[in-house]
Amino acid sequence: MNKKFTVVIVAVVLLLVxxxxxxxxxxxxxxxxxxxxENYQGKLDGKRFRLGGNVxxxxxxxxxxxxxxxxxxxxxxxxxxxxxxxxxxPDMFKDGVEVxxxxxxxxxxxxxxxxxxxxxxxxxxxLRQTQMNEIEL
Amino acid sequence: xYAEFMLLITFVIIVGFIIQPLLLKKVDKPDYEEITLETLKxxxxxxxxxxxxxxxxxxxxxxxxEDYIRTRNSLKEEASSVIKIIEKKSVNRT
Amino acid sequence: MVVYGATLLNIALGLAVLTIGLMVVxxxxxxxxxxxxxxxxxxxxxxxxxxxxxxxxxxxxxxxxSIDYVAKYTSLETPFVYKLSALWAGQSxxxxxxxxxxxxYATIVVLQNRFRYHQLMPYVISVMATIQLFFLLLVxxxxxxxxxxxxxxxxxxxxxxxxxxxxxxxxxxxxVLYLGYVGxxxxxxxxxxxxxxxxxxxMWIQSIRRWTLFTWLALGCxxxxxxxxxxxxxxxxxxxxxxPVENASLMPWLTGTAFVHSIIIQEKKNMLRVWNMVxxxxxxxxxxxxxxxxxxxxxxxxxxxxxxxxxxxxxxxLLLIIAVSVSLIIFRLKDLRSEKRMESFISRESGFLxxxxxxxxxxxxxxxxxxxxxxxEAVRGTKVTVGAPFFNQIAVPxxxxxxLLTGIGPLLAWRHTSRKSLIRNFSIPVVVGLVTFLISFxxxxxxxxxxxxxxxxxxxxxxxxxxxxxxxxxxxxKFDESPFAAFIRIVSKNRSRYGGYIVHLGIVLMFxxxxxxxxxxxxxxxxxxxxxxxxxxxxxxxxxxEEEERPNHFxxxxxxxxxxxxxxxxxxYPEKRIYFHNNPDPNRRQPxxxxxxxxxxxxxxxxxxxxxxxETDIISLxxxxxxxxxxxxxxxxxxxxxxxIAFWPSKSSV
Numbered sequence: 012m013n014k015k016f017t018v019v020i021v022a023v024v025l026l027l028v029x030x031x032x033x034x035x036x037x038x039x040x041x042x043x044x045x046x047x048x049e050n051y052q053g054k055l056d057g058k059r060f061r062l063g064g065n066v067x068x069x070x071x072x073x074x075x076x077x078x079x080x081x082x083x084x085x086x087x088x089x090x091x092x093x094x095x096x097x098x099x100x101p102d103m104f105k106d107g108v109e110v111x112x113x114x115x116x117x118x119x120x121x122x123x124x125x126x127x128x129x130x131x132x133x134x135x136x137x138l139r140q141t142q143m144n145e146i147e148l
Numbered sequence: 149x150y151a152e153f154m155l156l157i158t159f160v161i162i163v164g165f166i167i168q169p170l171l172l173k174k175v176d177k178p179d180y181e182e183i184t185l186e187t188l189k190x191x192x193x194x195x196x197x198x199x200x201x202x203x204x205x206x207x208x209x210x211x212x213x214e215d216y217i218r219t220r221n222s223l224k225e226e227a228s229s230v231i232k233i234i235e236k237k238s239v240n241r242t
Numbered sequence: 243m244v245v246y247g248a249t250l251l252n253i254a255l256g257l258a259v260l261t262i263g264l265m266v267v268x269x270x271x272x273x274x275x276x277x278x279x280x281x282x283x284x285x286x287x288x289x290x291x292x293x294x295x296x297x298x299x300x301x302x303x304x305x306x307x308s309i310d311y312v313a314k315y316t317s318l319e320t321p322f323v324y325k326l327s328a329l330w331a332g333q334s335x336x337x338x339x340x341x342x343x344x345x346x347y348a349t350i351v352v353l354q355n356r357f358r359y360h361q362l363m364p365y366v367i368s369v370m371a372t373i374q375l376f377f378l379l380l381v382x383x384x385x386x387x388x389x390x391x392x393x394x395x396x397x398x399x400x401x402x403x404x405x406x407x408x409x410x411x412x413x414x415x416x417x418v419l420y421l422g423y424v425g426x427x428x429x430x431x432x433x434x435x436x437x438x439x440x441x442x443x444x445m446w447i448q449s450i451r452r453w454t455l456f457t458w459l460a461l462g463c464x465x466x467x468x469x470x471x472x473x474x475x476x477x478x479x480x481x482x483x484x485x486p487v488e489n490a491s492l493m494p495w496l497t498g499t500a501f502v503h504s505i506i507i508q509e510k511k512n513m514l515r516v517w518n519m520v521x522x523x524x525x526x527x528x529x530x531x532x533x534x535x536x537x538x539x540x541x542x543x544x545x546x547x548x549x550x551x552x553x554x555x556x557x558x559x560l561l562l563i564i565a566v567s568v569s570l571i572i573f574r575l576k577d578l579r580s581e582k583r584m585e586s587f588i589s590r591e592s593g594f595l596x597x598x599x600x601x602x603x604x605x606x607x608x609x610x611x612x613x614x615x616x617x618x619e620a621v622r623g624t625k626v627t628v629g630a631p632f633f634n635q636i637a638v639p640x641x642x643x644x645x646l647l648t649g650i651g652p653l654l655a656w657r658h659t660s661r662k663s664l665i666r667n668f669s670i671p672v673v674v675g676l677v678t679f680l681i682s683f684x685x686x687x688x689x690x691x692x693x694x695x696x697x698x699x700x701x702x703x704x705x706x707x708x709x710x711x712x713x714x715x716x717x718x719x720k721f722d723e724s725p726f727a728a729f730i731r732i733v734s735k736n737r738s739r740y741g742g743y744i745v746h747l748g749i750v751l752m753f754x755x756x757x758x759x760x761x762x763x764x765x766x767x768x769x770x771x772x773x774x775x776x777x778x779x780x781x782x783x784x785x786x787x788e789e790e791e792r793p794n795h796f797x798x799x800x801x802x803x804x805x806x807x808x809x810x811x812x813x814x815y816p817e818k819r820i821y822f823h824n825n826p827d828p829n830r831r832q833p834x835x836x837x838x839x840x841x842x843x844x845x846x847x848x849x850x851x852x853x854x855x856x857e858t859d860i861i862s863l864x865x866x867x868x869x870x871x872x873x874x875x876x877x878x879x880x881x882x883x884x885x886x887i888a889f890w891p892s893k894s895s896v
Contacts, residue, residue, distance in 0.1 A: 013583045027603040034636050077768045078853045078862035099852030102833045162286045169278035177274045178360040187445050208712035212662040215655050
């Protein structure tokens, strides 16, 4: 009986492991770099990407009559890319912050439908590292 | 100064507390045989509890009579073998 | 004063080494006085840790900004409660806090077992002291909470606590979570003690049963509170995001749940002895790993891992635990193997076993998904995150199978279940399940997983209600009691069994709450005062936007009038806040959306104030209608009540 049990359990485990391993395949959306986008030779429309970078200082543009619209530029080293976004932005979103955007190209501009700001950890209070009121002696 | 004093006091108390048993004359170790016996009594108790549970399951209607009798018999067998060991150990001790 | 905090931790480190030394010598020489002294050094470590923690808390409350930690996590404006909770807000403080809880547990274990388990205790104390030693090394070397601010700087006011952390739930959920994380070190210590001393009989399992339940409960409550905090404070309308930090707490809970079930088999049938060892060791390793994951930042990037000595130290400790435990198990394998064999697939034992296999597999899936970015970065050089869709795809079906087992398990007899018993036990619950399935289908639910979950929930509820009913019926017949008295009696006479059933009912409620997610609605608008919008049968009017200056932030408060069927239903006041609004550098001001929620059994209306354009006074607003979410929290209460019943000491408890 124990042998039979072992066989069944091993089979169940293998099945689950296989399932987990293949589950990654369909769900991974690889990070692309802005530089890689040039390989598409302008045939970007309708393709989905996940991009990371920092918000360029002073690049955030908001529409005065529609606070839901925001345009900004992300930079990654020397490469930059303008991004449009049509939802409420996270509280941490501001100049210089590291962001991850997901979305697709529509008529050559990147329309993000997901905007995430990076913060180290939920528990860490290290979001404002240099805010101490200090005086040099 | 106050803090240093407190720290020193704390330190002395802890050291005293730790060293105290070492200053005692020889202390007897607890009896291990007693402990083994206790574990056996424990497993006896667990088996009796299972017999009671099986009885309840039967009364509830969760177990068919056939299942109940088989379960009860095998549990009783287990119990009697444990009791035999306990008796043997107790005899050895006295 | 500050220096002494660090000194106390230094001495504690020495005592930890001394404790282990004394126990090792005692085990070789057998002089019982050494054991007594070792017991006292063990108490000494904990006592010093308590003192050090008190000193840090005192300095936090007194705002002594000459300590780096105090300056980084509090400011003069920080309210009293959050000055206290700053103890676990940052890295070094939370490590000291971990150590503090561990020391509380160690003290209880030593005192409680002064006259019990004499063969296990020397090892238990040594293992606990080793874990304390590791955390003492961390706070002494890698992350000293008493580190003074850099030389040449005087801090007038500290940075203050992140506003996200200034929430009552946030203040209490890490301690509860830590009670769980840290608590697994006790069963782990007893397991290793059993292996070291070769006392592999029922004794060690017996000694940890209630600890394990308590710890498991604390971890579960911590996870639920964490979800509740995310829901209230993070402003995205959900409670679970498969964030690495969340996963880190879920993993030991999953293996811990498997362990809570499989110790029942060892207690009753003396089977699965190797497996239980593996499970508790895995659970403890995952608890340490969880602390490591939240504290080292390894998931956000591999590179941050090497920046402090913390990461390598954690990794070294983990490897040490694994190496020692695995070799011990292999060494004792012969003695661990039980003579007993599984008798049939259709038995309670086999139900438990499959429950275990599936819990562990789910844990593995979560582990794989959480670490995938790290693995892919290390192997392929590019970072690939898998995100919530992956976890949902895997976890939802596995969760449904587990739910199904919850209903099947109690219907199976130990050893073997005859066909007759099967038919008698399964017919009613299966019918209940089918009926709920058909009703929900009839009401227009067409997607597979929600339908299955609801149907299986019906089946499980059928099982549980039948169990209660049959138990009550026996007592009513036999002792002529009133049904209510009979109910109280069966629960108090079979605490672990009926306590467990209550927990299972809670799990069913939570699953139905999870299903509600599939029927959520949300929308975002740009609105002016007076504008009206519609969602899910509610009409929402922005009636006013007010400004208010408060002690530590500035707030815009939107007034929303919610109507249902043309009648006034409720009002909501979501806020947009700016913390540190007086800071001359606009980049250092921190905006925060404070959500407002109207809850009912069937749905929550969740409102988020996105932003306001100060020139045009147009605001962006997001409304979410979250279905059945309250069942998740109510299920949490069932979990709490059921577990407390199960571990409440009873006179007749074995």
